[in-house]
Amino acid sequence: MQEAHVLVLTGYGTNCERETAYAARIAGADRVEIAHLADLVAERVCIADFNFLVFPGGFLDGDNLGAAQAAALRLKHTQTRSGRLLLDDILDLHQRGGLILGICNGFQLLVKLGLLPAAGGRYLERQVSLGHNDSARFEDRWVHLACPQQSPCVFTRDLPRLFLPIRHGEGKIVVRDEALLQELVENNLIAMRYTDETGEPTQSYPANPNGSPLAIAGLTDPSGRIFGLMPHPEAYNDATNHPAWTRGETGTPGTALFTNGVRFLQGQ
Numbered sequence: 001m002q003e004a005h006v007l008v009l010t011g012y013g014t015n016c017e018r019e020t021a022y023a024a025r026i027a028g029a030d031r032v033e034i035a036h037l038a039d040l041v042a043e044r045v046c047i048a049d050f051n052f053l054v055f056p057g058g059f060l061d062g063d064n065l066g067a068a069q070a071a072a073l074r075l076k077h078t079q080t081r082s083g084r085l086l087l088d089d090i091l092d093l094h095q096r097g098g099l100i101l102g103i104c105n106g107f108q109l110l111v112k113l114g115l116l117p118a119a120g121g122r123y124l125e126r127q128v129s130l131g132h133n134d135s136a137r138f139e140d141r142w143v144h145l146a147c148p149q150q151s152p153c154v155f156t157r158d159l160p161r162l163f164l165p166i167r168h169g170e171g172k173i174v175v176r177d178e179a180l181l182q183e184l185v186e187n188n189l190i191a192m193r194y195t196d197e198t199g200e201p202t203q204s205y206p207a208n209p210n211g212s213p214l215a216i217a218g219l220t221d222p223s224g225r226i227f228g229l230m231p232h233p234e235a236y237n238d239a240t241n242h243p244a245w246t247r248g249e250t251g252t253p254g255t256a257l258f259t260n261g262v263r264f265l266q267g268q
């Protein structure tokens with residue numbers, strides 16, 4: 001059995017790394033480490049030793065220039081002390097069958113890097129972005145979600161419906177043209193959608209918290225091993241996190257997404 005070795009990246013305004021590492025731990029990962037980007041540059045920690053990389057939520061560079069915009073440029077151009085491009089280490093992790101998960105600010109980073117959605121296998125081409133919510137405000141509450149099971153995403157397998165917290169100001173998917181939206185649909189790269197309480201994807205506010213087209217809440221790449229989502233699965237790690245748990249209402253904790261990733265690597 002292969003082991004699941006999870007690396008949670010932090011630094012420059014990321015603020016969810018502890019909860020995210022906790023979620024990976026309770027999901028059964030064999031090893032979980034939190035590393036500052038500077039640890040990677042100094043080669044105190046190497047991406048090559050891991051097979052599951054997580055970009056957690058937060059406020060990278062204070063959302064200046066747009067959420068994760070500066071961080072995407074930083075990642076693209078940063079070299080380690082022996083001269084390797086960090087981005088090459090990330091691509092290598094993916095090529096050897098590893099997993100990459102981006103949560104909220106981490107999802108914003110993955111789309112701005114061009115690692116998601118990579119429609120047509122066109123990695124590193126920025127195909128979509130995440131812009132300001134239609135409500136022109138920060139949205140912080142729980143939302144109903146559907147995960148289309150025809151998507152290749154390994155994280156959302158057997159999790160057709162979820163209820164998770166969101167907290168973001170820039171969660172609306174923006175596309176260059178309709179053709180790209182069509183490509184996302186045809187290739188099943190939309191791995192998560194906002195729904196109403198009955199499970200129907202919706203454009204209506206507040207069920208769709210940001211006005212994202214096709215109610216897109218999360219995207220995967222064609223391999224299904226890169227996944228990014230606006231909701232925060234790590235913030236629902238126990239039934240008692242659910243806003244109505246004292247009334248006996250609980251669902252599937254968001255950590256189930258991590259469990260799917262860990263089990264995929266462990267070959268279970």
Ligand SMILES: NC(=O)CC[C@H](N)C(=O)O
Pocket residue numbers: 056057058059060063067103104105106167168169170171
């Ligand atoms: N919770 C988050 O990761 C927030 C992401 C980003 N700072 C936004 O507001 O859109």
